[in-house]
Amino acid sequence: MDLVDPFGRTIRDLRISVTDRCNFRCTYCMPAEGMQWLPRSEVLSFEEIERLARIFVERYEVDGIRLTGGEPTVRAHLPVLVEKLSHLRVPATSSSAFAGRKPDLALTTNGATFRLVAHDLRSAGLDRVNISLDTLHADRFLQMTRRDELTRVLDGIEAAKEAGFSPVKINAVVERGSNDDEVVDLARFGRERGVEVRFIEFMPLDAEGGWDRSKVVSQDEIVAAIDAVFPLEPVPARGAAPADRWRYLDGGGLVGVVPTVTKAFCGDCDRVRLTADGQFRTCLFETREFDLRALLRDGASDDDLAAEIERAVGTKWAGHQINQVNFIRPKRSMSQIGG
Ligand code: SAM
Ligand code: SF4
Numbered sequence: 132m133d134l135v136d137p138f139g140r141t142i143r144d145l146r147i148s149v150t151d152r153c154n155f156r157c158t159y160c161m162p163a164e165g166m167q168w169l170p171r172s173e174v175l176s177f178e179e180i181e182r183l184a185r186i187f188v189e190r191y192e193v194d195g196i197r198l199t200g201g202e203p204t205v206r207a208h209l210p211v212l213v214e215k216l217s218h219l220r221v222p223a224t225s226s227s228a229f230a231g232r233k234p235d236l237a238l239t240t241n242g243a244t245f246r247l248v249a250h251d252l253r254s255a256g257l258d259r260v261n262i263s264l265d266t267l268h269a270d271r272f273l274q275m276t277r278r279d280e281l282t283r284v285l286d287g288i289e290a291a292k293e294a295g296f297s298p299v300k301i302n303a304v305v306e307r308g309s310n311d312d313e314v315v316d317l318a319r320f321g322r323e324r325g326v327e328v329r330f331i332e333f334m335p336l337d338a339e340g341g342w343d344r345s346k347v348v349s350q351d352e353i354v355a356a357i358d359a360v361f362p363l364e365p366v367p368a369r370g371a372a373p374a375d376r377w378r379y380l381d382g383g384g385l386v387g388v389v390p391t392v393t394k395a396f397c398g399d400c401d402r403v404r405l406t407a408d409g410q411f412r413t414c415l416f417e418t419r420e421f422d423l424r425a426l427l428r429d430g431a432s433d434d435d436l437a438a439e440i441e442r443a444v445g446t447k448w449a450g451h452q453i454n455q456v457n458f459i460r461p462k463r464s465m466s467q468i469g470g
Pocket of ligand 2: 201
């Protein structure tokens with residue numbers, strides 16, 4: 132059956148955070164020091180994640196799962212989880228393009244250690260990967276991530292291609308005063324390497340509370356900068372995906388922009404999220420969470436878990452409030468929720 136929210140949106144996409152830990156400290160996400168990690172006992176086991184994912188896929192016909200974090204590759208034995216998820220099947224009766232098949236399995240990673248796991252993840256059934264890369268300058272990379280890892284991330288992108296992931300996408304957060312002068316260079320990098328760059332507007336989910344509107348580089352600005360050098364045409368029909376996409380007129384591929392702040396796409400949102408500690412969220416910016424871990428560990432049946440999932444989805448709001456005066460930042464920041 133479809134899982135439909137009060138605004139008629141059918142849930143099709145589940146984002147699962149597998150850890151709140153990370154080997155980077157990106158300034159727009161985490162503080163330099165002092166992050167309080169979840170005790171391991173509070174983090175869902177692979178079996179618990181698999182059980183919840185099975186309900187979403189087999190009961191509610193969710194056909195896309197993205198693993199994220201924190202940095203998902205720091206979770207030991209990640210391919211084992213991917214392999215478990217690859218055995219799930221979207222019901223054959225579903226209207227989904229994935230009917231009768233495993234859901235689309237994707238991963239978002241900072242890429243620094245991706246070469247070490249690329250092959251195993253691919254063999255385990257991972258379909259797609261997004262690697263984050265905000266700058267091509269080593270000194271700036273160190274400033275933005277607080278880690279000197281540009282070379283390894285670039286190598287991680289090559290490893291993803293070599294392992295057969297297709298498409299490989301690049302996520303680039305654009306922050307005014309940090310890397311907004313690199314939009315065209317990053318677009319060129321994507322064209323030359325045959326990877327699709329997705330620029331992301333800076334969102335108010337950084338742990339240090341440094342976000343303000345003046346640091347947001349809008350989708351319009353990003354597209355205008357690229358179009359001036361590499362002419363673009365829009366690709367119609369984004370559907371439920373968060374990125375609007377453009378095609379290079381010279382055949383150089385595609386580029387996307389996720390305009391969370393300046394052109395909220397909540398009306399088409401089909402996503403829900405599970406945090407590493409088993410809290411279910413219906414929006415990145417929600418302040419409410421539903422404790423599926425407590426139910427799981429209290430011996431709840433699948434029907435009990437499904438009832439709580441339906442109750443939560445029944446509260447999914449029309450959209451986030453970033454652009455309203457009454458916007459309240461969620462207590463947890465991006466890496467704790469799972470971006
Ligand atoms: N560690 C992995 C990574 O960086 O790709 C996965 C988790 S990270 C939270 C997921 C995505 O969120 C990354 O592409 C990251 O750049 C992005 N992100 C983090 N903080 C953000 C913020 N304040 N605004 C916009 N995007 C952000
Ligand atoms: Fe870690 Fe990703 Fe957050 Fe950077 S954006 S600190 S890599 S979780």
